[in-house]
Amino acid sequence: MRQVFVRLLAIVIFLCFWEALVWINDWPNYKMASPSDLWPAFWRFKGLFLTFGWETLWRTVVGLLIAIVVGVLFGMIMGFSRVLREGLYPLLVGFNAIPKATVVPIVALMFVGQHDLNTVLIAFMISFFPIAVSVSIGLSTLEPEYRDILRSLGASKVTIFWKIALPKTLPEFFGALKVAVTLAFIGTNLMEIVSPHGRGLGALFDSGKTNSDYPLMFAVLIALAVLGIALYYVVVMLEKIFAGWAERSAE
Amino acid sequence: MADTSESKAGDGDLIVIDGVSHTYRTNTGPLPVLDDLTIRVPRHGFSAIVGPSGCGKSTVTRLVAGLMKPDAGSVWLQGERVVSPRSTVGMAFQNPVLLEWRSILKNVMLPLEIVPTRLDAAARERRARDLLKLVGLAGFEDKRPSELSGGMRQRASLCRALVHQPEVLILDEPFGALDAFTREDLWLTMHRLRAEEPFTGVLITHDLREAIFLADEVIVLSGRPATVQYSLQLPDSGPRTLDHLYTNEATETLNVLRDQIRIAREGEEAGQ
Numbered sequence A: 001m002r003q004v005f006v007r008l009l010a011i012v013i014f015l016c017f018w019e020a021l022v023w024i025n026d027w028p029n030y031k032m033a034s035p036s037d038l039w040p041a042f043w044r045f046k047g048l049f050l051t052f053g054w055e056t057l058w059r060t061v062v063g064l065l066i067a068i069v070v071g072v073l074f075g076m077i078m079g080f081s082r083v084l085r086e087g088l089y090p091l092l093v094g095f096n097a098i099p100k101a102t103v104v105p106i107v108a109l110m111f112v113g114q115h116d117l118n119t120v121l122i123a124f125m126i127s128f129f130p131i132a133v134s135v136s137i138g139l140s141t142l143e144p145e146y147r148d149i150l151r152s153l154g155a156s157k158v159t160i161f162w163k164i165a166l167p168k169t170l171p172e173f174f175g176a177l178k179v180a181v182t183l184a185f186i187g188t189n190l191m192e193i194v195s196p197h198g199r200g201l202g203a204l205f206d207s208g209k210t211n212s213d214y215p216l217m218f219a220v221l222i223a224l225a226v227l228g229i230a231l232y233y234v235v236v237m238l239e240k241i242f243a244g245w246a247e248r249s250a251e
Numbered sequence B: 001m002a003d004t005s006e007s008k009a010g011d012g013d014l015i016v017i018d019g020v021s022h023t024y025r026t027n028t029g030p031l032p033v034l035d036d037l038t039i040r041v042p043r044h045g046f047s048a049i050v051g052p053s054g055c056g057k058s059t060v061t062r063l064v065a066g067l068m069k070p071d072a073g074s075v076w077l078q079g080e081r082v083v084s085p086r087s088t089v090g091m092a093f094q095n096p097v098l099l100e101w102r103s104i105l106k107n108v109m110l111p112l113e114i115v116p117t118r119l120d121a122a123a124r125e126r127r128a129r130d131l132l133k134l135v136g137l138a139g140f141e142d143k144r145p146s147e148l149s150g151g152m153r154q155r156a157s158l159c160r161a162l163v164h165q166p167e168v169l170i171l172d173e174p175f176g177a178l179d180a181f182t183r184e185d186l187w188l189t190m191h192r193l194r195a196e197e198p199f200t201g202v203l204i205t206h207d208l209r210e211a212i213f214l215a216d217e218v219i220v221l222s223g224r225p226a227t228v229q230y231s232l233q234l235p236d237s238g239p240r241t242l243d244h245l246y247t248n249e250a251t252e253t254l255n256v257l258r259d260q261i262r263i264a265r266e267g268e269e270a271g272q
């Protein structure tokens, strides 16, 4: 309860500070919108905020889910086979080193008009690397003794994976997922802003820009922050449920 | 070749390591570790294996557990040749390797999830709880491994090695990382466990006092590549008290073993 109160208070203080800053400097709207301008902007486009917010959300989540499936798969392949790890790792690192902002226009052209596909694809591409790396490291650094306690009883590889390798990798996996969720969100927005006639919060931001509606642009930023926080805390909650033991043992 | 091994294995010893040689292939070339090693442990016997560090003791345990196959020679358990891991073996290592995400009780019950057993769920849990009580861990069943001390974790690891009532218990320096008092405490626990339900065992150790306190026979391995250099049958095999270690007789035995270890290490240095 006190925690909630402290957090709310921090937000209120931040908003007051922002309002005061704009007011004291007498900044016009196009330089810096103030919090009191935001609410009208929200209200005017409340329908769009809801539908576009939903678009951004589901695209991010779908991209992230694909990233989890593919990332875990790659991670498992690299975690279990040293040869494949040595072969795949440089490729992945190279792929990850390309700034995704440069890939966005390419993908936008490649699948022109298919906004959903474009956006999900970028969200996936930008977020699967940390997942793959964390899973592969988690699996390949599993101490042989852990494997041996089950192997010496005649357990199959699959059993060892489910009972030991997978749970032991979960903390690292969730650590990576927290990074990935933020990245996927960035990916979604990049694409939504760039692709013409797009949908989603990024597109709303872009239309604010073309119409010089600065309060709208700031309102979109706030909406993105809220969505980003929500997604992040969903991951934190899942982590508590599935890998809560790691927290206690780290103390 | 196979015929002679067959007849040797049938003569009643529960663990038979028969003329085993093994060489690891490493980046820097082949590393011969075991050379024509023969060790036999009778049913309900308990043999301690000591030897210079890195001579191949852990390799022996991995061969007996069926985790590896020897290059030459053979390993037999209960008259059957070991070609792969078998569920009648229990193992404990220097590191207790408990699973952090499971309670102590669930950790101990882990082998029962793998090994085929006639016990129902309630009986399995009772079995695990009984063992934990026997080693003095009653009341800690629902704790996580991280909430226990090193000695307590090692006790839990022993329970896990024994929970499925293995015919063969393999202990690889299980008390090596513990302080002297905890170690002595666990020695007594070992005697209690053995009296409660007899098993056939191999104990790897660096501690000669531990070897003569727990085992019926102490086997000294030579330096790498290891073979049996010396073996000593201890006079009494039943439960003992710690006072036993401070008798003249025990001191003499320890001196003999210490001499043998010295010889093994000198041999190793000369070989290099």
Ligand SMILES: Nc1ncnc2c1ncn2[C@@H]1O[C@H](COP(=O)(O)OP(=O)(O)OP(=O)(O)O)[C@@H](O)[C@H]1O
Binding pocket: B024, B025, B026, B031, B033, B052, B053, B054, B055, B056, B057, B058, B059, B060
């Ligand atoms: N998987 C492996 N691959 C290559 N070499 C190995 C492997 N396992 C062990 N060795 C080498 O074989 C030798 C014997 O190893 P082992 O672990 O059996 O010794 P040990 O007697 O148990 O040593 P310690 O007393 O230190 O536990 C060592 O020199 C070690 O470096």
Ligand SMILES: [Mg+2]
Binding pocket: B057, B058, B059, B172
């Ligand atoms: Mg060893």
